[in-house]
Amino acid sequence: MQTPLGEVPDDDVAALEYRLWWYLRYGNQPTGILRETAVAKIDYGAQYERFVGHLFEEKGFRVRYNGLREGMNDGGIDLIARAPRKIRLIQCKRWNRPVDCDTISRLHGGVERFAWNERKDKPAKSRTHILGVLVTSGGVEPEAKELAEHLGIFMMKNLVYQSYPAVKAQEIVDGKGRFLLPFNSGYDKMEFCISKGGRFFGTVREALIHGFYYPPYHQELLAKLYRRKKRL
Numbered sequence: 001m002q003t004p005l006g007e008v009p010d011d012d013v014a015a016l017e018y019r020l021w022w023y024l025r026y027g028n029q030p031t032g033i034l035r036e037t038a039v040a041k042i043d044y045g046a047q048y049e050r051f052v053g054h055l056f057e058e059k060g061f062r063v064r065y066n067g068l069r070e071g072m073n074d075g076g077i078d079l080i081a082r083a084p085r086k087i088r089l090i091q092c093k094r095w096n097r098p099v100d101c102d103t104i105s106r107l108h109g110g111v112e113r114f115a116w117n118e119r120k121d122k123p124a125k126s127r128t129h130i131l132g133v134l135v136t137s138g139g140v141e142p143e144a145k146e147l148a149e150h151l152g153i154f155m156m157k158n159l160v161y162q163s164y165p166a167v168k169a170q171e172i173v174d175g176k177g178r179f180l181l182p183f184n185s186g187y188d189k190m191e192f193c194i195s196k197g198g199r200f201f202g203t204v205r206e207a208l209i210h211g212f213y214y215p216p217y218h219q220e221l222l223a224k225l226y227r228r229k230k231r232l
Contacts, residue, residue, distance in 0.1 A: 013205060091103070
């Protein structure tokens with residue numbers, strides 16, 4: 001395949017496209033038979049968190065994938081989405097059953113801890129608006145809904161996972177940069193921001209055609225870009 005970066009083997013591109021298709025349809029690890037195992041459920045949860053994070057990134061938020069990066073030490077917050085003067089602290093539940101009061105209470109506790117740390121050394125007039133958000137693929141128990149309203153937790157219910165343009169490309173300098181795929185190490189730590197040249201693509205081919213680099217193939221070119229960025 002001919003790209004602005006030169007020739008990229010068609011077989012390699014096709015293999016990446018297949019892995020991306022499998023991930024978006026099923027989960028992180030391609031297998032012959034899809035089994036409902038504990039590992040698969042964790043993968044499906046990660047898939048849902050990335051999907052929800054994508055929705056906020058599309059709105060211009062910079063998203064930290066806190067749950068995927070910190071694991072059990074995430075403080076009850078899966079995603080930390082930041083935009084000018086506002087922060088959204090998001091808990092994602094890819095559940096068939098309704099969300100209960102315990103889930104709302106844990107999220108509220110995480111929001112309160114985060115808000116205390118965020119605001120403790122700042123004057124009131126400069127404080128960012130912080131809101132807890134519960135996103136679930138299912139419903140919400142009536143009592144949990146009342147509790148969320150009382151505690152100021154915003155609810156996004158019945159948000160079902162769908163395939164989305166999961167190839168993330170971030171400009172580094174002069175319209176050029178790198179792209180990563182959901183199964184790449186570093187995807188959840190990627191510094192991504194639409195207002196600073198971030199773009200989404202639905203396929204690997206699209207990202208290559210638009211001149212973005214894929215690290216496993218283009219480490220040398222990426223290193224040159226980062227060195228150039230430091231000199232600017």
